[in-house]
Amino acid sequence: MKQYEYMAKLALKARGIPIPxxxxxxxxxxxxxxxxxxxxxxxxxxxxxxxxxxxxxxxxxxxxxxxxxxxxxxxxxxxxxxxxxxxxxxxKLSIERELYISVTTDRNRKVPLVMASTAGGMEIEDVSDDLIVRQWVNPRVGVMPYFGRELAHKLGLEGTLAREFADLVVKLYQIYHQEDAELVEINPLAVVNGHLVAADARLNLDDSALYRHPEVTRVEEGSALEKKVHEIGLAYVELDGDIAIMANGAGMAMATVDAIQYFGGKPANFLDAGGGASVEPTAQALGVLVSMNPKVIFVNIFGGITRCDDVAQAILQVKRTQGIPVPLVVRLVGTNEKEGVRLLEQEGISAYSDMAPAAKRAVELAGEGR
Missing domain, CATH: 3.30.1490.20 (ATP-grasp fold, A domain)
Known part of the structure; x- marks a missing residue:
């Protein structure tokens, strides 16, 4: 669960980390x-x-x-x-210099990871790897003062800044540990009048540990569109592309996003229509994709529990009642595949049986802007 910036700042202030x-x-x-x-x-x-x-x-x-x-x-x-x-x-701060510091979980090593950089103010994904210092934490020991001093030395900090930074690292880890956080981040960690100040902050809490923190304000996450699809009972995440996607199952939806990107396209969303969604929720979800005004809609179904004829009926329902004013690419294979394909072909909609050529065609149509 993500916290708003002002909530994250309050958590920093409670541990003695300077904020504006x-x-x-x-x-x-x-x-x-x-x-x-x-x-x-x-x-x-x-x-x-x-x-x-x-x-x-x-x-x-x-x-x-x-x-x-x-x-x-x-x-x-x-x-x-x-x-x-x-x-x-x-x-408003008169910033002399910007640093980066965060504590998160390295899921590969299964231990906490502290990352720091002298290139603050940028998304950490955009920072050159040689400018990022990483130190892994032994969870049995935690972060002691020497840990922060080592990190400050690796960043080339000296004097007051080095002392303040070392102290801040210890306090930031306390928030991570005591609040059951997935991420605590200060970016930028600003230098103002020779001292460190948290100019911005992020705090993401582990949903599975929220029962231990009844005092924490629950923050409802998601855009209006995401909430609308969630109310239907489907998993949906907005992205920043122009090819709208619907697939059945989280794995298939992720594979579809990857396939679109592989062929040079930009996914507009992640939509998992579920393993057995009926005609009506599937039609509602497709209707949401139409309302997004994408360049192309790509429906990718590998039917197991999901019946291909139900998906076809949902597509036709939206076409007849709402209209689908953008190119529609359908890949349909699995349970009741022949019936689903037949229903679509009666309405002039052809269906692919393989994902790769279908994804490639969706990208081509988006590029052509039709």
């Missing part, structure tokens, strides 16, 4: 009052998505009136499929 002054604002009036108290500030949209700054989710106000005007524009805006309902008004 900040206040939550749900209205323009509260944003104005926050800047009156704090001074020049950043207004940060509280949404569970990265890349807020580039998408207009972080803006700066010099005066209370400017904060009011910006808050009016930001509250209610759509930010990467999420509606901005809350802002975090945080004191």
């Amino acid at each position: 002054p900040g206040q939550v604002a749900d209205t323009p009036e509260e944003a104005r009052a926050a800047v009156e108290a704090i001074g020049p500030a950043a207004l940060k949209a509280q949404v569970l998505v990265g890349g807020r700054g580039k998408a207009g989710g972080i803006r700066f106000a010099q005066t209370p009136q400017e904060a009011y005007d910006l808050a009016r524009a930001m509250l209610g805006m759509d930010l990467k499929g999420y509606t901005v309902e809350r802002l975090y008004v945080e004191g």
Whole structure:
């Protein structure tokens, strides 16, 4: 379960990690009052998505009136499929340098991993590997002060920064361990007036351990579209491509996403229609894909429990009632395959039996823009 930035900042502050002054604002009036108290500030949209700054989710106000005007524009805006309902008004920093630090779980080694870099402010995936320092944690020992000092030395930090960094690493691991976190991240870890300040923070908690933390506020995650599909009872994740995907089973859905990417396409979503979804929920899910206005829709079904004729009926139901105004590529094989293919062919829709040529055709159609 992801936590909003202001929640992550509160967790840092509770462990003694320095953060800028900040206040939550749900209205323009509260944003104005926050800047009156704090001074020049950043207004940060509280949404569970990265890349807020580039998408207009972080803006700066010099005066209370400017904060009011910006808050009016930001509250209610759509930010990467999420509606901005809350802002975090945080004191503007004069940043001298940006670092990166996180504690997460290395699932291959099955131990905690601390990662740090002098290239803060960037997504860690975009940082050159030679700029990332990794240290694995013995969970029986945890993170002691010497661990933080070793990490600071590897980063080339000295003096006050090295001491503060070493102390911060210990505290960050305490959050990871005590809160049953999957990820605790500070990016950037800013240097301001020669001292470290957490300019941004992420905290993801392990869902399976939430029963141990009744005090933690439960955060409902997902965009409006994701919630809509989840209400149907299907697994759905939005991506940033233009080829909408529906497959049956998580493994098949992941393989479909991989196949589209392999042929140079960009998946718009992950949609697992389940192993035995009936006609109606399948039709509802396909209807959601149509509403996304993709360039192409790719339906990839390997029928086991799922019946190919049910899938075909769902496709035809959407075609007749809602319309499918974009190219539709269907791969249909398995239980009741012949009947499913026959139903589609009666309506002028052909079906592939192999995934690779079907995925390739979907990518070609997306590239042609038809």
